[in-house]
Amino acid sequence: MAIIEGINLTKRFGGLVAVNELSFELNDREILSIIGPNGAGKTTLLNLISGVYYPDSGKLMYKGRDITKLGPDARCKMGIGRTFQILSPLPDLSVLENVMVGCLFGRGGKISISEARKEATKVLEFVELSEKADYGIESLTTLELKKLELARALATEPEILLLDEIMTGLAAHELDEFLPLVGRIREEGISIILIEHVMKVVKKVSDRVIVMDQGRKIAEGVYEDVAKNPEVVKAYLGEAYESLA
Known part of the structure; x- marks a missing residue:
């Protein structure tokens, strides 16, 4: 049974259909x-899952419960945590206090x-940032x-973690340091939905991949199959990428 x-x-913004009758399960x-090109609707989908937006139609089920009309605070307390593309830590708080x-x-x-301080300390150790606990942002x-953004999401004790381009912008050696954290999160029993443009990351960590284009789901499956899908190659990966599948 799917956890979510x-x-x-479906989500519309005026005449723009950002997410178009899309179904998924995790x-x-x-x-x-x-994955998908810019403007495909990926972040809008995450906003629908986390409660930032409500769908114009369709519904969202979490562990068998309809949560379509629940707000983001309620969903967070139920176990749906997320990171954001734009990092916005609280500037007047220390690293530890942000996680608290x-x-x-x-x-x-x-x-x-005091309990929050203890829990936040454990989370910082998990993301290998404990030596910066008392530092300013x-x-x-x-x-x-990026590690702090991840720690803030993990501190909410999610069962589902939504990662919105958390590794975008990192250099190759930084990716090599960050990437193992994703596997360790799964080992903790947390399910993950990942939006990412770095195909090396997607190929390495994904159990399944959904490809979006113009709000629609155009492909779904294991990475190797999706990367060879002609519609995916045309819409997103490009012909030069075909040999890398």
Whole structure:
């Protein structure tokens, strides 16, 4: 049984159909990647899953429960966490305090400040950022800011983690450092939906891949099959990519 399922989700912005009758499902401990060209509707889909937007039609089921009309705070407390493309840590708080915010308002419910501090410390150790716990945000590198964004999401204790281009912009050696974290998150029992443009990442971590174009799902399957799909090659990967599948 799928842990979360979208059924014919549609979202319009005026005359633009950003997500067009798209259905998907995510299984327990699965990594599902969503790829497609810019403007395909990938982030809009994540916003529908996390509750930032409500669909104009269709519904979203989480562990058998209809959550289509629930807000993002309720979904977070139920176990749906996410990162954002634009990193927006709280600038007046330390690295540790930024993660504590997630602990205080996530799935764990009401906990004390001291308990949140302990939990946040554990999360920073998990993402290998504990040595920067007391630093200010301005001192962090791009890689460290990405790790902090991940830590803030993990601090909410998600069962499903939505990663929106979390590795985009990292250099090759930084990717090699960050990438193992995704596998370790799955080992913790967390299911992942990943939006990513770095095909090396998608190929390495994905159990399944969904390809979107102009709001529609144009392909779904394992990476090797999707990368050879003629419609995918035409819409997104490009003919030169065909040999890399």
